[in-house]
Amino acid sequence: MTDIITTDDILGKEAVDPTGQVLGTVVKLHVNKLTKEIVGLTIDLGFMKPDLFVGTEFIKQFGVDAILLSRVPTDKLKGLDVLTFEGQEIGTVNKVILFRTNIKEIIVTSKEGFFTKEHIHIAANQIDKIGGSIILKKGYKLKKY
Amino acid sequence: MLTKRTKILSSKITNQTILVGARSFLGRKVFSKSGNKVGRVKDLILKKDKLVGFLVKGKKKIFIDMEYVASDSEKAIMLSTDPVIDFIGKQVFDSEGKKIGKVTDLDRKTNANNFNALIVKHKFYSRPIIIPKKDVDVSQENIILNKKFEKK
Numbered sequence: 001m002t003d004i005i006t007t008d009d010i011l012g013k014e015a016v017d018p019t020g021q022v023l024g025t026v027v028k029l030h031v032n033k034l035t036k037e038i039v040g041l042t043i044d045l046g047f048m049k050p051d052l053f054v055g056t057e058f059i060k061q062f063g064v065d066a067i068l069l070s071r072v073p074t075d076k077l078k079g080l081d082v083l084t085f086e087g088q089e090i091g092t093v094n095k096v097i098l099f100r101t102n103i104k105e106i107i108v109t110s111k112e113g114f115f116t117k118e119h120i121h122i123a124a125n126q127i128d129k130i131g132g133s134i135i136l137k138k139g140y141k142l143k144k145y
Numbered sequence: 146m147l148t149k150r151t152k153i154l155s156s157k158i159t160n161q162t163i164l165v166g167a168r169s170f171l172g173r174k175v176f177s178k179s180g181n182k183v184g185r186v187k188d189l190i191l192k193k194d195k196l197v198g199f200l201v202k203g204k205k206k207i208f209i210d211m212e213y214v215a216s217d218s219e220k221a222i223m224l225s226t227d228p229v230i231d232f233i234g235k236q237v238f239d240s241e242g243k244k245i246g247k248v249t250d251l252d253r254k255t256n257a258n259n260f261n262a263l264i265v266k267h268k269f270y271s272r273p274i275i276i277p278k279k280d281v282d283v284s285q286e287n288i289i290l291n292k293k294f295e296k297k
Binding site: 013014016017018019020021022061062063064065066067068080081083084085086087088089129130131132133134135 | 176177240242284
């Protein structure tokens with residue numbers, strides 16, 4: 001019986017991604033009405049932000065005070081600054097392209113120019129670190145499309 | 146800033162292009178190894194005639210020794226590490242999602258970028274909880290431990 005939890009134990013709890021960031025509050029539970037299985041959660045990310053649906057395959061743990069997720073939502077990458085290894089700012093992430101559940105490519109809006117924005121495609125294998133910003137690997141060469 | 150027009154009076158400097166004015170460092174953004182913005186360079190710290198580090202102002206004022214500088218460009222300085230001082234104020238969760246509290250201080254023996262334990266408080270009036278470094282799994286946006294926390 002100690003493995004059984006109720007909606008009280010899930011709804012209203014904070015959702016925490018693997019980096020420790022509190023994404024928001026769990027507001028909905030989604031159930032498949034045919035199989036009666038929980039298929040995911042909806043997380044309220046905050047004011048003026050669209051809600052995030054997370055499938056149960058990305059839930060690591062239903063914790064006492066928080067729901068731990070097993071991967072970082074790709075939406076989190078949007079708006080992050082992209083820097084070269086030497087710290088030069090290239091632009092900000094505009095879009096994330098996935099292949100199945102892995103990042104395949106990011107599309108970066110260049111910081112240069114006010115009226116015309118260039119879009120730069122960067123493959124996932126060129127990314128060194130993803131944190132508060134995205135840092136590219138040493139020796140990255142800028143390709144513009 | 147030294148230009149071609151600048152006259153040089155030095156018996157040691159033959160190539161002025163390798164010289165960089167101290168003022169050009171001021172205001173540069175400083176990023177940690179994880180890409181988090183630590184702050185901006187507020188001042189250069191010298192020991193006798195040698196540059197030993199930077200005073201960086203972000204959420205806190207930190208002196209960062211040159212040993213932690215991985216690279217620098219005209220726009221930014223990249224660190225080779227994530228400053229442990231940034232842990233202060235972060236929330237701590239255990240491996241089962243239980244919220245333990247916030248980091249109020251670090252137990253550090255030296256000024257090196259290292260710590261022995263986190264000092265965590267659930268509320269400001271609570272007794273501090275000491276969490277040894279070996280129990281820390283993730284330390285980025287917030288801190289997640291690698292084990293279940295049990296109150297003693």
